[in-house]
Amino acid sequence: MRELGIGLIGAGYMGKAHTLALRTVDATFGTALRPTCASIATSTAEGAAEHAARWGWQDSTGDWRELVDNPAVQAVIIATPPRTHRDMVMACIAARKPVFCEKPLGCNPAESLAMTEAIEHAGLPNMVGFNYIRTPASQLARQIIASGDIGDVIQITAEHVEDYLHDPALPASWRTRIATGTEAGALGDVAPHIVNACLRLVGPVESLVADAHVVQSTRLGPNGPETVENDDQGQMLLRFANGASGSLSFSRMAAGRKMGYTYRVTGTRGALAFDQEDQNALWLYDATRPVERRGFQKIVMGPAHPDYLAFNQGVGHGTGYNEQIVIEMRDFLEAIATGKAIWPTFRDGYEVDRIIAAALRSNAERRWVTIGEVA
Amino acid sequence: MRELGIGLIGAGYMGKAHTLALRTVDATFGTALRPTCASIATSTAEGAAEHAARWGWQDSTGDWRELVDNPAVQAVIIATPPRTHRDMVMACIAARKPVFCEKPLGCNPAESLAMTEAIEHAGLPNMVGFNYIRTPASQLARQIIASGDIGDVIQITAEHVEDYLHDPALPASWRTRIATGTEAGALGDVAPHIVNACLRLVGPVESLVADAHVVQSTRLGPNGPETVENDDQGQMLLRFANGASGSLSFSRMAAGRKMGYTYRVTGTRGALAFDQEDQNALWLYDATRPVERRGFQKIVMGPAHPDYLAFNQGVGHGTGYNEQIVIEMRDFLEAIATGKAIWPTFRDGYEVDRIIAAALRSNAERRWVTIGEVA
Amino acid sequence: MRELGIGLIGAGYMGKAHTLALRTVDATFGTALRPTCASIATSTAEGAAEHAARWGWQDSTGDWRELVDNPAVQAVIIATPPRTHRDMVMACIAARKPVFCEKPLGCNPAESLAMTEAIEHAGLPNMVGFNYIRTPASQLARQIIASGDIGDVIQITAEHVEDYLHDPALPASWRTRIATGTEAGALGDVAPHIVNACLRLVGPVESLVADAHVVQSTRLGPNGPETVENDDQGQMLLRFANGASGSLSFSRMAAGRKMGYTYRVTGTRGALAFDQEDQNALWLYDATRPVERRGFQKIVMGPAHPDYLAFNQGVGHGTGYNEQIVIEMRDFLEAIATGKAIWPTFRDGYEVDRIIAAALRSNAERRWVTIGEVA
Amino acid sequence: MRELGIGLIGAGYMGKAHTLALRTVDATFGTALRPTCASIATSTAEGAAEHAARWGWQDSTGDWRELVDNPAVQAVIIATPPRTHRDMVMACIAARKPVFCEKPLGCNPAESLAMTEAIEHAGLPNMVGFNYIRTPASQLARQIIASGDIGDVIQITAEHVEDYLHDPALPASWRTRIATGTEAGALGDVAPHIVNACLRLVGPVESLVADAHVVQSTRLGPNGPETVENDDQGQMLLRFANGASGSLSFSRMAAGRKMGYTYRVTGTRGALAFDQEDQNALWLYDATRPVERRGFQKIVMGPAHPDYLAFNQGVGHGTGYNEQIVIEMRDFLEAIATGKAIWPTFRDGYEVDRIIAAALRSNAERRWVTIGEVA
Numbered sequence A, B, C, D: 001m002r003e004l005g006i007g008l009i010g011a012g013y014m015g016k017a018h019t020l021a022l023r024t025v026d027a028t029f030g031t032a033l034r035p036t037c038a039s040i041a042t043s044t045a046e047g048a049a050e051h052a053a054r055w056g057w058q059d060s061t062g063d064w065r066e067l068v069d070n071p072a073v074q075a076v077i078i079a080t081p082p083r084t085h086r087d088m089v090m091a092c093i094a095a096r097k098p099v100f101c102e103k104p105l106g107c108n109p110a111e112s113l114a115m116t117e118a119i120e121h122a123g124l125p126n127m128v129g130f131n132y133i134r135t136p137a138s139q140l141a142r143q144i145i146a147s148g149d150i151g152d153v154i155q156i157t158a159e160h161v162e163d164y165l166h167d168p169a170l171p172a173s174w175r176t177r178i179a180t181g182t183e184a185g186a187l188g189d190v191a192p193h194i195v196n197a198c199l200r201l202v203g204p205v206e207s208l209v210a211d212a213h214v215v216q217s218t219r220l221g222p223n224g225p226e227t228v229e230n231d232d233q234g235q236m237l238l239r240f241a242n243g244a245s246g247s248l249s250f251s252r253m254a255a256g257r258k259m260g261y262t263y264r265v266t267g268t269r270g271a272l273a274f275d276q277e278d279q280n281a282l283w284l285y286d287a288t289r290p291v292e293r294r295g296f297q298k299i300v301m302g303p304a305h306p307d308y309l310a311f312n313q314g315v316g317h318g319t320g321y322n323e324q325i326v327i328e329m330r331d332f333l334e335a336i337a338t339g340k341a342i343w344p345t346f347r348d349g350y351e352v353d354r355i356i357a358a359a360l361r362s363n364a365e366r367r368w369v370t371i372g373e374v375a
Ligand SMILES: NC(=O)C1=CN([C@@H]2O[C@H](COP(=O)(O)OP(=O)(O)OC[C@H]3O[C@@H](n4cnc5c(N)ncnc54)[C@H](O)[C@@H]3O)[C@@H](O)[C@H]2O)C=CC1
Pocket: A009, A010, A011, A012, A013, A014, A015, A041, A042, A043, A044, A062, A064, A079, A080, A081, A082, A084, A102, A103, A104, A129, A130, A131, A189
């Protein structure tokens, strides 16, 4: 295996997940490239140094531009809040380094499009972090749909609802402020994942109507109560290019739902259902079986399913959140090794961001919006 | 107990359910009135006579007007297709007989309003057949919400989806034709039940946007392929007067969902979830418990829950569809015995019909519609 | 339909269930015989009269022998505690009346055998009340096994566990006393149902080893604390004549399990699983499907399944506890109408009682017991 | 962090799992010791070299004794079939190296006791690989029991059933032969895990009665059909020192169950239930809540639960099989760093092996066996 020096920007939630993934991806999958932990950057030099020591990074810096320009860094992972993504991506492109960027790609479609066009023009490998759709079960869902086994898709009921801000005592953060987060609250934070799933499982969206609103209007900030500037929850109706329709809910206040990323896809010959809280199972309904033997079937993931065997040999032994990131890293390394674009690229991230933007506009103007209206 | 002669119009699906309910309601609940099966009417005299013999009705007729005027009939149950409801109800009012009418009350809000105003003016007991919301579990849901235990309701995700017309080989019927059914397909057939649940659990709806469409455009009729005239599936977004929002799906082609009447109600202090396919359980989430001990709790129905003990003494022994109709009959008899209106009256049926009409308009005009726009 | 006068002894839990069933069985199934509620007997004349009035019985008595001899009574249902069964059954035989007797048939196999031989000798229709195995789902389980679809049965894991005596504050009753109940506590009260299921689904038992014990050693009686005389919980290992093995648990103190009558039957080609708390579903695993599409399938009961359509036309609309009793009554009436023995007869009840007795002996003597040892 | 050179024997199923765990354990938990992958041994030098290259081990060998004596190896992980464990352990002790040994510790209690006494006498850190009980959910189960929240334990229903040998076409292997595996088949392969859980959750076992048998009597070996020498499935009854009772099933032919490691623990104040196929949830029943609000509560694992936060920050995001091994490695490193024995040590492995041996004897002699009978 050839080694590849990785630079990581961000040492929060996702920074740790990527660190763990980088350490096992080669042994897990026998990748052509073996990543090394070349350098890590966070907001401060001390923080970065501390994380480097704890997580085994060879170098660290409080200035992400330094990391990008570090010759030991041959590819970059961006795991910082959305507001910072554009500048970082552009610097990587200037330094001609492949980029993996956490979702959402940009803070709005214009940003995302600029990044996408720049990186495509530069011909650099790129990827955006939609990890949930990469579980063995969701990969199987896509395979089954592609196989025609549930026929033509006619409907999807989807949601990504969690309750991480349900408690009114939770403070304001970058997530609740437009200047640091995005105009879209739950819509910008959780919805991109499930929008991505809809695109992947059903196909392009033609139009939508959305409704989103704040529930908890103020939260405690460093200087007292602060207005929550973006939506806590909402839902939208979707119309797809292939004629299917659907609904999609998103929330950060859905009491009791911890990882409520779910979908039920109905086709002319059957249906599929999935709930991320039980990520090792996919439910399949085959409408062509004899009527007295029909029912949703709980398929528990195992070595016969996509990307499972590399993790373990036992059916039902189970994979978790971190293994999704390992799969992501495998693909990123492969895109670099082969020079071939691997889904989901920045362009896929841009398509998701257009739908989020369309939903914001639909909500503001209280009307159906076609995706074509949004650049 | 005083006896009360009942007349039943319709001997189909619901005609049988009401017959069974009438035979046990008094012994089950010890009602003040003991119903007798006075007369049954269907489309033909022979059919009516046959059902009378099989089901134990004292008299029968092929002319429902005769039944309404029969002095032995002291109250009427209408279990015929929607197109026939108005005339039957009006005749009952003229004959001054209390009426129980299956859902949907009318084929449109104008019809429903006319019936409602006429029967209220006549001062006659009246009820409409929203049975699902009467299970012990759904009654408990309402109690819990009313108690404040889940706080203020902020969102509802609801659906009534089945697959009874999923198979394209199924023929056309009154359900797929406007002249005999209604303009609303799944929207008119299954959605009223779950719209009713939303009103009951969350409160009045202020506005909505709906999307509905035909999937299977033709079905075999008696004279060859026939156009399906009303929607097979769809979904809507709801805004409630109290600020809560929600989504609601309806379908007659939801492969694999047999009795997919479900709701999840989120409040500021917790949440509730229910699935009619598992009608003996209600799921409750209490967000005020210690964080490491929080989770949806599956409450299995038993004697401690509403209207359960009369059916049996064992927790988890379970009630089914027919017991919902028994509860309905108990309330209808009580409304007659006491002269007090018992939910859901015709007016409640009218409110549901307004929402269905608003959804039809929203779908046709591709825009948000306020319920106030619909008479 | 020909009418048949029924006499019911007992107006408790099961007395009510049988009353409700008798009132609807003819309309539900179109039975050849239409039962009439001829006479009801309880411990006291007043109690009987009151129940007769409330439940619509034509006659009543405080002396069950009078009921048995009443010429209007053409068949008898016994729904009283086990200690009373033998005398009542013997009197019915003397009066040449068909008998339906609640489980357990006798208080020990000797009693049960005496009743069985007497009624078989008299040539009278007879049946014992194992209702759980009559749900559409459990009937389907038997059909699937019989069809060979899961191959040869190799194992069963079964239980009937409830928590009706979990609370130590619950008082002593006939259930906790040997003189009025039986030597077997949970073993005599709940285990017979699931033993019956094992016999029905797997076949004859050859030997067993059991362990049962009291958990709550005293409970409050009318004169202060009283010793609990029979087991609260236990479990046994089973060996079947066909070589299969299994385990069976029983409890009246299984906190949280309300109707924990469950089984998982494994065969050489697949498996089945059932939980009575979700009585409208049967889970089927087909080991012959492609490995990547295997999984337990949740079959929701509907008109395509045994004895469902008579109750209602909608898949997943659901039946409950009381409908099991209706199915039982349908079979009892049919056994009378045709003179043909219908499962489960007294002999089936006797076979269950032998297994309970073998379990008692196994527990007392701490050893494996073959069923052949028990008369 | 101080580095610690690890030697791994075995590069199969568990060899890979341990490799992945060693690579992330320090970054995940911030352990005092940072393990390095010093040397790997398998049956052949080529195989070992190949795995070393693929998995990033610094050195490799076809002779495990060489690995044990390698000074760069400061601690050893044994992940080879049970027949090899004793010699390897004894050599490690001679070389004074801490040992982690996969389950089952020995092939019989005599072997296990010898290893246990030797390593205790040498004063070396030691651990045995019972990983399942280390999920956040099973750790929480133990915490809840210890807290007294479900009262005194009165019963456990437990199983470890899988279907990895259900297909009769699967060949013979070390698992089906006594000379290479153990006398216990499923009893030796899967049962140790769930026996360990019973000990951990309920306490010491006093006596048991077991039944185990072969279902598929021959399987294809390299030279044609070969007799299967140990059990395919079975079950046992358990009596615990604290008076509780239980049942425990084990199988390698349980069609449809993929990771059927489950338990339900009943106490005097509540109950717990767990199913490894849904390893991120624990079900808790609190019998002290108001009767109308009681039910099993599905607690989804998150940062508030044991050993979760180190893996990820999101509730319900989920951990999988491999994370159990990471937790194991964390504890093994800590035992080495601190010199303190950490559960489960060899002695715990020995206690499990005694119960397996008691079950074998009970099965052979068809009688109850007290654990005290087994050295
Ligand atoms: N794919 C997924 O499942 C998830 C994705 N995310 C995405 O990952 C990104 C990061 O989110 P979290 O890890 O939750 O955030 P976090 O708040 O936990 O961590 C952010 C990190 O970025 C660093 N950072 C911020 N500004 C910086 C700058 N100018 N220079 C260098 N470092 C800087 C901070 O020091 C911190 O280490 C976001 O885009 C978010 O949407 C977050 C959670 C889950």
